Amino acid sequence: MASFPAPSSASDKKTGAAPAGFHGAFRQSMSWLHTWVGLVLGVVLYFMFVTGTTGYVKSHITRWMEPERGVLSEATAKQALPHSSEAMAEAAFAHGMKDVKEWKAFYLVWPVAGSTEQSYSAYGEGHAPAKEGEEAPSMDVKFDAATLALQSDNSTIRQTGGGDALYAMHYNLHYMPENPIKIGDYSIAWPTLIVGSATIFMLIAIITGIVVHKKIFADFFTFRPGKGQRSWLDAHNLSSVLALPFMIAITYSGLIFYTYEYMPSVKAATYGLSEEANKAFEKERGELYQIAQLERAGIAAPPIAPSAPLAKAREVWGKEPQWIDYYNAGDANARIVVWAASMQGALSGEGYQTLMFDGVTGALLPTPAAATASNPAKTIGDVMIAIHEGHFAGPALRWLMLVMGASGAAMIATGLVLWTAKRKQKLKVGERVDLGIAFVDRSNVGIIAGLLIAIGVYFWANRLLPVGMEGRGDWEMHCLFIAWGVMMAHALLRPTIRSWTEQWSIAALVFGLLPVLNAFTTDIHLGRTLLVPLAEQDLSLASFDLVSLALGAVFAALAARGWRRREAGNTARTTQTQNTTIRMEPAE
Amino acid sequence: MSGVVGFGLSLAAFAALALSQAKHKRHALQGVSTVISSKAWLFQPLGWVLLAAATLWCVTAYQFGYGLAVLAAAATLAGWLVAMLLAYKPIAVSGSFLAGIGLAALAFLATGIG
Numbered sequence: 166m167a168s169f170p171a172p173s174s175a176s177d178k179k180t181g182a183a184p185a186g187f188h189g190a191f192r193q194s195m196s197w198l199h200t201w202v203g204l205v206l207g208v209v210l211y212f213m214f215v216t217g218t219t220g221y222v223k224s225h226i227t228r229w230m231e232p233e234r235g236v237l238s239e240a241t242a243k244q245a246l247p248h249s250s251e252a253m254a255e256a257a258f259a260h261g262m263k264d265v266k267e268w269k270a271f272y273l274v275w276p277v278a279g280s281t282e283q284s285y286s287a288y289g290e291g292h293a294p295a296k297e298g299e300e301a302p303s304m305d306v307k308f309d310a311a312t313l314a315l316q317s318d319n320s321t322i323r324q325t326g327g328g329d330a331l332y333a334m335h336y337n338l339h340y341m342p343e344n345p346i347k348i349g350d351y352s353i354a355w356p357t358l359i360v361g362s363a364t365i366f367m368l369i370a371i372i373t374g375i376v377v378h379k380k381i382f383a384d385f386f387t388f389r390p391g392k393g394q395r396s397w398l399d400a401h402n403l404s405s406v407l408a409l410p411f412m413i414a415i416t417y418s419g420l421i422f423y424t425y426e427y428m429p430s431v432k433a434a435t436y437g438l439s440e441e442a443n444k445a446f447e448k449e450r451g452e453l454y455q456i457a458q459l460e461r462a463g464i465a466a467p468p469i470a471p472s473a474p475l476a477k478a479r480e481v482w483g484k485e486p487q488w489i490d491y492y493n494a495g496d497a498n499a500r501i502v503v504w505a506a507s508m509q510g511a512l513s514g515e516g517y518q519t520l521m522f523d524g525v526t527g528a529l530l531p532t533p534a535a536a537t538a539s540n541p542a543k544t545i546g547d548v549m550i551a552i553h554e555g556h557f558a559g560p561a562l563r564w565l566m567l568v569m570g571a572s573g574a575a576m577i578a579t580g581l582v583l584w585t586a587k588r589k590q591k592l593k594v595g596e597r598v599d600l601g602i603a604f605v606d607r608s609n610v611g612i613i614a615g616l617l618i619a620i621g622v623y624f625w626a627n628r629l630l631p632v633g634m635e636g637r638g639d640w641e642m643h644c645l646f647i648a649w650g651v652m653m654a655h656a657l658l659r660p661t662i663r664s665w666t667e668q669w670s671i672a673a674l675v676f677g678l679l680p681v682l683n684a685f686t687t688d689i690h691l692g693r694t695l696l697v698p699l700a701e702q703d704l705s706l707a708s709f710d711l712v713s714l715a716l717g718a719v720f721a722a723l724a725a726r727g728w729r730r731r732e733a734g735n736t737a738r739t740t741q742t743q744n745t746t747i748r749m750e751p752a753e
Numbered sequence: 754m755s756g757v758v759g760f761g762l763s764l765a766a767f768a769a770l771a772l773s774q775a776k777h778k779r780h781a782l783q784g785v786s787t788v789i790s791s792k793a794w795l796f797q798p799l800g801w802v803l804l805a806a807a808t809l810w811c812v813t814a815y816q817f818g819y820g821l822a823v824l825a826a827a828a829t830l831a832g833w834l835v836a837m838l839l840a841y842k843p844i845a846v847s848g849s850f851l852a853g854i855g856l857a858a859l860a861f862l863a864t865g866i867g
């Protein structure tokens with residue numbers, strides 16, 4: 166472990182490094198913090214950035230992973246959905262009320278017109294269980310927007326985690342236990358704790374990185390390839406500085422997401438930490454979903470069908486509602502909240518429009534004062550969450566956010582490599598690499614290239630696992646982690662330069678051949694999605710194959726560079742051996 | 754199309770700012786008229802003005818918050834492009850300045866027509 170830097174040293178004077186005194190010492194301290202904070206949680210952060218970034222295109226990924234849905238031409242996608250929102254809501258609500266007589270909360274979300282999503286979701290949370298020892302009823306299902314049939318009943322569509330499972334890994338860390346850690350009334354889930362710690366470290370690394378980086382403007386566009394450690398530093402600076410506003414926004418907004426889990430004391434001091442205290446807090450904050458949850462009357466009352474509130478909302482807003490919440494459906498105190506989102510408004514705190522209805526009579530109710538009152542803190546929170554999720558962004562901006570997310574992943578990856586490159590550069594000829602540095606150096610390959618390969622394997626698994634396999638979606642994810650484990654083992658067992666080259670070669674094959682595999686196993690290949698007349702193209706599906714090809718090309722270029730360097734190294738060694746032999750000959 | 758205007762202006766701005774830096778100017782302005790080379794100091798204020806124009810355009814074409822998000826995305830892409838050109842094809846940077854201006858002008862016209 167490196168020691169904390171001295172405020173000033175004689176070597177500073179010799180090398181002409183940062184001046185001694187407060188500023189020099191401060192920058193050195195920040196540099197130390199930046200280095201170690203980045204290294205310790207770099208793996209988690211890289212994992213979070215790579216998987217989280219896929220979230221911007223998760224609907225494209227899910228569509229590709231459900232090939233049975235077929236091609237949806239741009240022309241068809243622009244048309245209205247085959248069924249009205251009323252019809253979709255009616256079908257899902259009827260399904261929800263079939264076996265459960267009363268829902269504590271019931272939510273329906275359907276795709277907006279023009280979206281390429283072809284399914285819609287229904288979630289239900291029941292009241293207390295019917296019998297002691299049983300769990301309260303719950304529901305989390307998807308319906309086919311075209312047929313209105315329950316998707317799980319539709320055996321023609323393969324079971325897959327899709328883009329959602331890939332994206333969700335960046336905050337649930339997949340295999341982490343869901344049971345929270347409890348300290349008195351306070352509880353926090355393990356993944357939330359780890360992700361939160363990593364995010365705070367990331368924010369520290371960004372701020373200290375800005376302090377350390379003396380020449381932000383002078384080095385703004387500087388990248389000097391083929392210069393060893395210098396090149397890694399340039400790449401690290403470039404990837405961080407160019408996407409700096411995005412990095413700050415995404416990291417800070419990530420923390421805002423779980424504000425009250427990370428900083429419970431402010432809320433606890435006034436309201437307490439119990440579930441009831443939380444409800445009281447959210448009601449006062451003006452959260453309509455909490456305000457609309459009245460106490461149960463305990464009197465059964467048939468809930469109103471969703472058509473009338475939806476029609477009324479459309480009439481009031483002049484646009485399509487996007488989702489509907491039922492609270493206490495089946496009870497006399499039922500409430501309905503209809504929502505519409507405004508994409509651009511999300512960044513000015515006007516992201517949602519809401520209307521509240523009586524869930525039995527269907528009467529439009531006045532919006533409670535708490536929900537309409539000016540609340541700057543809530544507005545900032547809402548804007549931060551909108552920034553993090555990118556819900557405000559249209560398709561083009563989402564692709565650009567993918568580029569910025571990739572920049573973030575590149576920044577972390579280059580930072581990890583830079584740590585070992587710096588230390589290896591300091592070695593004298595013939596000096597052995599320290600075991601710790603060697604471990605980090607080798608595992609970097611498995612972490613950086615290995616994770617990308619593993620994600621590629623996730624897509625291969627989607628195509629190669631039997632369609633009717635039990636737990637298919639789970640096994641896609643198991644394949645991802647098995648592949649990552651294998652790549653980690655490979656990286657630890659092989660010399661670093663070789664493992665980089667080999668893993669980039671594998672990555673090039675995995676991604677480059679993905680469109681080929683797709684063409685052999687489905688009929689949603691580029692021949693059907695891109696190489697057809699313009700009106701029949703499905704650019705959402707085609708983009709997946711095209712990005713795979715582009716990634717394959719980038720990885721192939723990295724692999725080719727590695728192979729060339731190995732060849733050059735071999736040639737140099739051979740020449741050196743020959744020269745040595747020639748010099749040895751006279752002596753013999 | 755408004756986003757493309759922002760991207761074009763950002764590209765031209767970053768190319769101008771890169772050309773104003775002594776360490777990039779030498780490689781990037783090889784073979785370019787010495788008259789232009791001698792006036793390279795003008796690129797710095799020009800770059801900042803273009804960047805300000807890109808910001809102003811984005812926040813007026815869209816709402817303030819959304820405009821800033823579009824600008825950040827467009828500027829990131831433009832910045833990467835200029836950096837990669839400087840690393841691998843520095844002679845093309847002056848061309849990217851003109852391309853950025855041209856793209857912004859075309860997109861601006863298309864926005865007006867639309």
